[in-house]
Amino acid sequence: MNHCHRIFxxxxxxxxxxxxxxxxxxQTGEQGPIIIGANIGxxxxxxxxxxxxxxxxxxxxxxxxxxxxxxxxxxxxVPFNGLFAAVQSGRIDMAISSVGITEKxxxxxxxxxxxxxxxxxxxxxxxxxxxxxxDLREQIVAVDTGSTxxxxxxxxxxxxxxxxxxxxxxxxxAMLDVVIGRVKGYISDIPALLYYVKDKPNLKVVERIPTxxxxxxxxxxxxxxxxxVNDIISVLKQEGFINTLHEKWFGAPADPGTSTVDIAPLPxxxxxLIFSFVETFLNMDVFLQTYPMLIAxxxxxxxxxxxxxxxxxxxxxxxxxxxxxxxKSFRIIVKAxxxxxxxxxxxxxxxxIFYALPFVGLSLSPxxxxxxxxxxxxxxxxxxxxRAGIEAIxxxxxxxxxALGLSYRHMMSDIILPQAIKIVIPPLTNNCINVIKDTxxxxxxxxxxxxxxxxxAQAVAxxxxxxxxxxxxxxxxxxxxxxxxxxxxxxxxxGER
Amino acid sequence: xxxHIKLKNVEKHYGNFRALxxxxxxxxxxxxxxxxxxxxxxxxxxxxxxxxxxxxxRTGQIFVDDLxxxxxxxxxxxxxxxxxxxxxxxxxxxxxxxxxVMLAPxxxxxxxxxxxxxxxxxxxxxxxxxxxxxKYPAQLSGGQQQRVAIARALAMEPKALLFDExxxxxxxxxxxxxxxxxxxxxxxxxxxxxxxxxxxFARQVADRVIFMDEGQIVEQGTPSDVFDNPKESRTQNxxxxxxxx
Numbered sequence: 001m002n003h004c005h006r007i008f009x010x011x012x013x014x015x016x017x018x019x020x021x022x023x024x025x026x027q028t029g030e031q032g033p034i035i036i037g038a039n040i041g042x043x044x045x046x047x048x049x050x051x052x053x054x055x056x057x058x059x060x061x062x063x064x065x066x067x068x069x070x071x072x073x074x075x076x077x078v079p080f081n082g083l084f085a086a087v088q089s090g091r092i093d094m095a096i097s098s099v100g101i102t103e104k105x106x107x108x109x110x111x112x113x114x115x116x117x118x119x120x121x122x123x124x125x126x127x128x129x130x131x132x133x134x135d136l137r138e139q140i141v142a143v144d145t146g147s148t149x150x151x152x153x154x155x156x157x158x159x160x161x162x163x164x165x166x167x168x169x170x171x172x173x174a175m176l177d178v179v180i181g182r183v184k185g186y187i188s189d190i191p192a193l194l195y196y197v198k199d200k201p202n203l204k205v206v207e208r209i210p211t212x213x214x215x216x217x218x219x220x221x222x223x224x225x226x227x228x229v230n231d232i233i234s235v236l237k238q239e240g241f242i243n244t245l246h247e248k249w250f251g252a253p254a255d256p257g258t259s260t261v262d263i264a265p266l267p268x269x270x271x272x273l274i275f276s277f278v279e280t281f282l283n284m285d286v287f288l289q290t291y292p293m294l295i296a297x298x299x300x301x302x303x304x305x306x307x308x309x310x311x312x313x314x315x316x317x318x319x320x321x322x323x324x325x326x327x328k329s330f331r332i333i334v335k336a337x338x339x340x341x342x343x344x345x346x347x348x349x350x351x352x353i354f355y356a357l358p359f360v361g362l363s364l365s366p367x368x369x370x371x372x373x374x375x376x377x378x379x380x381x382x383x384x385x386x387r388a389g390i391e392a393i394x395x396x397x398x399x400x401x402x403a404l405g406l407s408y409r410h411m412m413s414d415i416i417l418p419q420a421i422k423i424v425i426p427p428l429t430n431n432c433i434n435v436i437k438d439t440x441x442x443x444x445x446x447x448x449x450x451x452x453x454x455x456x457a458q459a460v461a462x463x464x465x466x467x468x469x470x471x472x473x474x475x476x477x478x479x480x481x482x483x484x485x486x487x488x489x490x491x492x493x494x495g496e497r
Numbered sequence: 498x499x500x501h502i503k504l505k506n507v508e509k510h511y512g513n514f515r516a517l518x519x520x521x522x523x524x525x526x527x528x529x530x531x532x533x534x535x536x537x538x539x540x541x542x543x544x545x546x547x548x549x550x551x552x553x554x555r556t557g558q559i560f561v562d563d564l565x566x567x568x569x570x571x572x573x574x575x576x577x578x579x580x581x582x583x584x585x586x587x588x589x590x591x592x593x594x595x596x597x598v599m600l601a602p603x604x605x606x607x608x609x610x611x612x613x614x615x616x617x618x619x620x621x622x623x624x625x626x627x628x629x630x631x632k633y634p635a636q637l638s639g640g641q642q643q644r645v646a647i648a649r650a651l652a653m654e655p656k657a658l659l660f661d662e663x664x665x666x667x668x669x670x671x672x673x674x675x676x677x678x679x680x681x682x683x684x685x686x687x688x689x690x691x692x693x694x695x696x697x698f699a700r701q702v703a704d705r706v707i708f709m710d711e712g713q714i715v716e717q718g719t720p721s722d723v724f725d726n727p728k729e730s731r732t733q734n735x736x737x738x739x740x741x742x
Binding site for chain 1: 548550573576577579580581583585587588589590591600601604605649650653
């Protein structure tokens with residue numbers, strides 16, 4: 001549920017701040033700190049030391065830029081996928097996170113000149129038998145959602161015959177699955193991976209994938225700050241400052257002729273226009289390009305939702321009956337189960353099931369891991385709903401059934417449950433709505449649900465339209481259910497004496 | 498076909514409260530027994546023990562036709578023989594009148610739906626509400642609902658019937674129609690135990706009247722014994738209170 005709220009929140013905040021930007025930009029005379037968004041944890045560019053302070057190549061770079069501009073800087077943690085909407089909406093002034101310059105991105109954001117030439121890389125477990133891309137036929141590969149590596153893998157999936165591209169929210173969860181063996185290789189930026197495997201002898205970067213990526217600072221479309229910052233980068237290159245950063249973080253100076261050393265022009269933009277609100281958030285071209293991805297995501301979301309709802313119903317009914325009528329020791333166990341699974345955050349449970357169970361030999365696919373977690377939690381809530389429904393049936397109904405000699409099974413199936421169903425339908429439907437919304441959390445276990453597809457599409461197109469479209473799709477499915485529950489509640493209230 | 502019901506030293510405690518204090522009772526086949534007494538005297542508790550809606554204390558025993566009433570596979574047979582009619586009818590609100598009457602025979606006797614329906618309609622005709630068969634309980638008056646509840650109990654062809662204050666929840670003008678049905682049943686030879694506050698009815702139909710107080714049988718005998726010549730002062734006081742107001 002939270003994750004889903006988050007996309008609505010991101011979209012909404014982006015929207016609101018977009019409306020606000022005109023004002024704030026107009027009064028630039030008063031200079032607050034430069035707000036910089038960074039995907040913290042992206043080694044060695046921006047991460048935390050043991051004291052929790054932000055450090056890294058790009059952190060050093062923007063700190064120096066702040067000094068030269070004589071302005072404060074403030075770094076906030078934003079997931080990679082959120083950076084695009086954040087600079088476009090003006091929530092942050094600048095983004096760092098080894099963001100590569102692409103034609104597509106230049107349509108909706110600005111970049112300074114690059115300061116690092118990068119390639120992609122393939123990382124695998126030593127001894128796994130995978131020594132290069134050619135060994136990955138019929139294998140699953142991991143990438144970061146919407147990253148350059150994602151785009152490269154998608155474009156080359158057929159060529160190398162990857163059976164599946166699994167999309168993660170960052171290096172740590174992806175590497176965990178590489179180590180577990182659920183995916184055979186991880187395709188990502190080479191500098192980050194070289195840094196990451198430095199002290200990990202079981203992992204190795206086995207192939208450099210030349211994609212010619214160039215990292216630069218990302219800013220909102222045509223903001224005046226772009227030129228100011230770009231000029232400072234030129235100065236820092238002349239002074240050799242950026243090369244000293246290279247030496248500091250990679251252990252050796254950069255090669256001559258690379259972007260770290262040579263001054264480069266400001267990346268040209270194919271259109272000099274500032275995108276309007278509609279072009280940014282309701283871009284029809286972007287929507288048409290990305291809607292097949294969204295539909296695929298929707299199908300996954302619905303499959304997962306329906307499976308979890310049905311298995312949760314069965315589990316919940318079983319638990320409710322045990323809770324009410326079984327031997328005392330079973331009742332205590334079931335009550336404990338219900339209490340625990342209603343208290344544990346779904347996200348935590350999902351991560352435990354997906355990433356921890358493989359260590360005891362139980363490795364579930366993302367789909368079944370998500371279905372299992374949702375079923376466990378939904379079952380606990382459903383059990384409480386059924387219990388309340390059954391307890392609301394007057395005692396006389398049980399007594400009349402018993403006095404007539406009906407068996408326990410017939411009493412339940414013919415008398416009690418049919419009456420309880422009417423009471424539990426509204427809360428059960430609410431639970432179904434929550435389950436469908438909670439499927440969005442499956443993004444963290446690399447499952448291509450609707451939210452995942454939307455964030456990926458958003459990063460590839462560098463435009464938040466797919467997120468808005470996803471929000472609309474969620475609404476189209478869930479709003480009728482919400483309205484139906486309301487009308488049922490009214491109807492049942494009238495029907496009661 | 499009627500059942501023989503025997504209670505031997507039946508006690509029932511709710512915590513420290515003694516609801517039944519050693520009941521001994523022998524009800525012969527076809528006998529009609531009316532149980533009277535003040536509220537809280539244990540009348541309802543006693544008949545609810547007979548089909549084990551209440552579990553009585555282990556020290557006592559209840560037999561229905563020589564079957565000991567206890568948890569286990571015998572209970573099903575006991576309940577099949579003993580029908581019950583409740584103060585609050587307890588009809589199944591989600592089922593039609595017809596289905597209310599048909600359900601138990603179909604589920605416990607494996608008879609076909611057609612046979613069950615035929616029999617249910619006969620019984621509904623007998624209690625005077627055949628034309629309401631397709632309605633739902635909430636659409637009927639209290640008196641009509643109680644008559645359906647009687648038909649529902651009869652559908653199991655019980656050898657004994659327990660009535661737990663069958664007219665106490667009814668509006669006064671509906672009491673008569675229900676008592677009329679019970680009166681007719683009394684003549685069919687089925688064993689009946691009726692907990693009631695209707696003294697006139699008890700005098701008219703009972704073979705035996707039992708007066709209970711504080712969980713005990715204080716006095717019993719023919720209606721004229723109990724109503725006209727009560728021996729115990731507790732019985733006299735109770736009858737004075739209910740008859741002369």
